[in-house]
Amino acid sequence: MSRDWTEFVQSQHLPWTETTLLAVDGVVETKVLSSDPETGACSLLVRYPAGFSGPARQLAVDEEFLILDGTLVIGDTTYGHLGYAHAPSGYATGERSSATGAIVLTFYSGKPQISAQTAAYDESRLVWGVSAYDVPYTGNFHPEFPPGAGRKLLYQDPVTGDTTWILGTMPLRWTERSEVHPFVEEMYLLSGEVHGDRGIFRPGAYFWRPENKVHGPYGTLTGNLYFFRTKGGPLKTDYVDAETKFHWWPSHKPVLPAALLPFGSPETDGPVCF
Numbered sequence: 001m002s003r004d005w006t007e008f009v010q011s012q013h014l015p016w017t018e019t020t021l022l023a024v025d026g027v028v029e030t031k032v033l034s035s036d037p038e039t040g041a042c043s044l045l046v047r048y049p050a051g052f053s054g055p056a057r058q059l060a061v062d063e064e065f066l067i068l069d070g071t072l073v074i075g076d077t078t079y080g081h082l083g084y085a086h087a088p089s090g091y092a093t094g095e096r097s098s099a100t101g102a103i104v105l106t107f108y109s110g111k112p113q114i115s116a117q118t119a120a121y122d123e124s125r126l127v128w129g130v131s132a133y134d135v136p137y138t139g140n141f142h143p144e145f146p147p148g149a150g151r152k153l154l155y156q157d158p159v160t161g162d163t164t165w166i167l168g169t170m171p172l173r174w175t176e177r178s179e180v181h182p183f184v185e186e187m188y189l190l191s192g193e194v195h196g197d198r199g200i201f202r203p204g205a206y207f208w209r210p211e212n213k214v215h216g217p218y219g220t221l222t223g224n225l226y227f228f229r230t231k232g233g234p235l236k237t238d239y240v241d242a243e244t245k246f247h248w249w250p251s252h253k254p255v256l257p258a259a260l261l262p263f264g265s266p267e268t269d270g271p272v273c274f
Contacts, residue, residue: 002038003184004257007198007207007215009033011045011188013263021046022112025054025096033188034208040111043186043208048072050101058092058118062109062125064155064164066132066227068190070102082132082190086155086164090121105188105227124158132166144239148173161234166190167226174219178242183232185209192224197244199252202268217246 016029028048035042041061048070056075067083075094079085079102087093089109137150148170155164169192178197186208194201196218209215211232252266 003034003036003041003208003210005208005210005213005255006034006257006260007209007213007255008201008205009207009254009256009260009263010202010265010268011204011206012268013265014045014260016047022054022057022059022114025057026052028052033206034186040108042108042112043206044106044108046104046106048098048102048104050099052096052098052101054096056092056094058115059087059089059108060113060115060119061089061111062107063087063112064107064109064229066105068103068105070100071098072102072104073097073099077129079129080131082166084127084130084132084154084164086125086127088121088125090115090119091126092118107229122159127155130154135166137168142237144177145237146173146175146177156234160232161230162232163228163230163235165228165235167228169220169224169226171223172221173223174246175217176242176246177239178214178216180212180214180238180240181230182236183211183230183234186229186231188227190225190227192220192222194224194226195219195221195246195248195250197250198254199250199266204268214240214243217242219246219248221248 011031014031016031018027018029021028021030028046031045033043064086067079067081072079074096132152135152137152139150150168152166189201189203189205191203196216254264256264
């Protein structure tokens, strides 16, 4: 992994850029949350305009997405708010369209490009047509995990163990210990707010955290919904004593690459996804 440590940026501050994301698609707008200059893997917000229409396609890389706003139709599957899919490389998706427009949190495992030839795909890595509303919460997934939260498991890669999930937490919940993971952890805050060692995350906050970085403790006044991904292995957490005791209203201390420093303000001035 060669992405820069980004913790954290409010996506509202990032600019929209018009692009033909894939040669077969019409013009969309994107915000680049993070990217790998070596492999082309990237995490994006993609804004499909109302009336968008694009042909069927088969990608040479994995595509994973979560609908944040609007509706996106792919083939005969309609994805609304919090609709989710993980399409492995080689999987042929149907035509995609959006009558009303959509904002989609999108991840590509490499430079997004169309496969030059028909290729087989690993069916065990396909998740299609899922709504996070329908995925049940599970709890007690770690013996030391503090109470007051639940997890909706969306995907776990049968080869690498990479995991994608939504975490929901209760209002007025806080933790006293810090965490560390032996893998990359990526997060987009869907709702609520988070008080932590880097400041206060608002809806639309994003981070890409390298492995073995101690972080937290965290708390929330409102409760919240996080969207999480691991890269480099399955979900595993070690709890350690915090260097600084948890407190509400922490100061803003992000870790940002140079390209994101102009967008590092803690304040949000627009809608969650826009």
